[in-house]
Amino acid sequence: MKFIADSMLGRLAKWLRLLGHDTLYYPDIEDSLLLRIAWEEDRVLLTRDTRLVKVRGLKKLLLLTGNDPFEQLKKVIMSFNLHPFDPGRDRFETCLYSRCSLCNSVLVPASKEQAKDRVPEYVYLTTESFNKCQKCDKFYWEGTHQEKLRKKLMEILYN
Numbered sequence: 001m002k003f004i005a006d007s008m009l010g011r012l013a014k015w016l017r018l019l020g021h022d023t024l025y026y027p028d029i030e031d032s033l034l035l036r037i038a039w040e041e042d043r044v045l046l047t048r049d050t051r052l053v054k055v056r057g058l059k060k061l062l063l064l065t066g067n068d069p070f071e072q073l074k075k076v077i078m079s080f081n082l083h084p085f086d087p088g089r090d091r092f093e094t095c096l097y098s099r100c101s102l103c104n105s106v107l108v109p110a111s112k113e114q115a116k117d118r119v120p121e122y123v124y125l126t127t128e129s130f131n132k133c134q135k136c137d138k139f140y141w142e143g144t145h146q147e148k149l150r151k152k153l154m155e156i157l158y159n
């Protein structure tokens with residue numbers, strides 16, 4: 001499932017990307033273009049704008065009412081059955097941190113050598129596997145951020 005988030009949903013878009021979901025987001029975009037991309041690329045429009053919900057012909061959309069990005073994320077996960085857990089094994093699917101939170105590109109594995117001058121020294125010294133974004137060259141690695149995200153997800157989904 002692919003998404004496009006309206007300009008009010010930047011934080012939600014980032015969270016969805018971190019969970020591995022293809023989510024387009026443009027901070028400044030005309031409604032007409034937003035709708036056209038949703039239509040042409042068969043994306044679910046995530047919006048806070050009640051006017052957009054009334055647009056004729058648009059079938060895939062979800063209206064989000066609250067301001068809290070975690071509540072929004074929960075609603076998207078529940079609405080489209082996107083649970084990031086493997087229910088049988090009590091662990092996260094590998095899709096977590098598979099996509100760049102900045103540009104939505106799929107991450108590719110990077111060597112420790114490639115990461116050397118691109119990540120903080122303590123990270124380089126203590127981490128063995130890295131991913132990078134081919135488009136904006138940002139590096140990602142398993143660390144405390146992921147642990148926090150996992151905890152937060154457990155909290156919003158199961159409380």
Ligand SMILES: [Zn+2]
Pocket residue numbers: 100101102103104105133134135136137138
């Ligand atoms: Zn990127």
